[in-house]
Amino acid sequence: MKRSERLIAMTNYLIEHPHQLVSLPFFTDVYDSAKSSISEDLGIINERFQKEGIGRLQTVPGAAGGVKYIPLNSKEKSESFVDELANKLEDPDRLLPGGYLFMSDLLGDPQTVRNIGRLFATHFAEHSIDVVVTVATKGIPLAYAVASFLNVPVVIVRRDPKVTEGSTVSINYVSGSSRKIQTMVLPKRSFSQGTNVLIIDDFMKAGGTINGMKSLLDEFEANVAGIGVLAEAEDEEEERVVDDYVSLLQISNVDIKNKKIDVHRGNLFQG
Template sequence: MDRIRRNERMTAMIKLLSGTPNRIFTLNSFCELFGSAKSTMSEDVDLLQQVTKAFDLGEIDTVTGAAGGVRYRPKVSREKARATIEKLCADLSGTERVLPGGFLYYSDILSMPEIVNRMGEIIATEYYDTEPDFVLTMETKGIPVAFATANALGVPLVIARHSSRVYEGSAVNINYVSGSGSIETMSLSRRAVKENQQALIVDDFLKGGGTAGGMVELMREFNVKVVGMAFVMATASPEKKRITGEKSLMTLEVTDGDPAVAVVRPAEWLK
C-alpha cells in the first residue's frame, strides 16, 4: 500500500472515532492500521483535538493507563444545547399539538433522526462522568431518544416491557403505580443486566413519575445502581414528582382555555 498522507489518516481517524462514540482506540491500533510511528499518531491526535475544540464538534479525549488510548465523545456545549431546545420549544408551543388530558403530540419529533440524535448527545453530555453501563427505557416512545443516548455513551440499550416475552427467557416482573394512578406491570429479562452495574434511565415523558419510579424499583430488584434519570419533556404540574434528581430537556405547561395553549420552554438547568 502506498504511503498514507496525514490528511488521509486524520479523515479515517475521525470517521472511526465518531462512528463509535466513547470507545477507546489504542495508539498501537492506529499505528498498525496506518503503518505510522506512535509519535506521528500522537501529533495527529493533537491536531484532531484542536480542530474539534475550535469548531465545538465534541471532544477527543486521551485516556491514560494500560487500557488507555483515544476516544471521541459527541459533547454538546450548554449554549448549543440551549439553542437546539429553544427551537424545539418554539415549534411545539401553541394550540395545534395539545391533546386531551394535558398531553402534547410530538411523536413526529421523536421520529426525526437528526433531532433525536442531538437530544441523545445533549443528555449523554450530562452523564459521561457517571459512567453508566447501560441505558434503560420503557417501551415504546422513549426508545428512539434512549437509543441515541446509549449510542453517544457507547453502552447498550435495555428496554423494560409491559409484559414478558417468551423469546427473552425468564424475567423479573414488578407492579407499579402509573401516573394515572392505575396499577401496571413492568418486566425485564433476567439476562438483560448484571448485578452491581450502573444504569441511566432515559424516557420521553415525565408527568407524575410513576413509570420512572417503577424503573428505579426494577433496578433495585437486579441490585443495579441508578446514576441518573433524563427525559425529553416533563410537565410543570404536578411540581412534586415521585422521583428526585431527574433532568428533562423541556418543560410543558398547558394553559386553560378554548382552545388550550401549550407553553413549552427549556428546562431550568439549560438556561
C-alpha cells in the same frame, strides 16, 4: 497515506467508536505511521472537535492507555437546539386531551432524535453508564440515540413478558397520572449486580412510570446512575414522585380551552 487522508480516516474511526479506548499502536499499525505523527494528528483532531463544539479527545496515560472520543454538545448549541424544539412544541395543534402534547413526529425525525441523544450523552458523559434503560414504546428511539453516543447497550422495559426473552422479573406499580396499578417486566438476563443504569424517557408528569422502573431495577441490584426525560409537565395539583432527574423541556400553563401552551428550557439548563 497522506496526512489529510489519515486525518479523515482517524476522525471517522473515533466518531464511530465513542467512549472506547483506542491505543496509539493501533493507529500506527493501521495507518503505517510513526507514533509522533499519530500524536500530532490526534492533537489536530482534538482541537477541531473542541472548536466545533462536538466533543473532545481524552488521553489515558500508561502502557495500556490511549485516547477516547467523548461526544459533547457545546452550551450554545444545546440551548439553541432546545429553544427551537420548544417553539415547535408550542404549536397549539399539538395539544391532546389531558394536557399531553403530540410529539411523535419529532421522535420520528432521525436528526432531532440524534441531537437529543447527544445532549443527554453530554450531561451523563462522566457518570460511568453501563446501559441505557427505557420503557416501551416512545422512549425507545431516544434511548438508542443516547446509547449510541455513550457506546453502551439498551434494555427495554415492557408491559407484558415476551416468550423470546426467557424468564422475567415483574413488578406492579402505580401510574402517577392515572393512579392505576400497572405491570412492567424485564428478562432476568438483563443486568448483572451493580450495573450502572441510565433511565431515559420521553415524557414525565408525576413520575410514576420512572419510579416503577427504579423499583424494578432494585430487584436486579442495579444502580440508577441518572434519569433523563425529554419533557416534563408542571402540575401543581399532582405530587412529583421522582425528584432526582434532568429534563430538556418543561411544559407549563396548558390551556386546552384557549389552545395555548408554554414550553421552556428544562432543569438541565437551570442554575
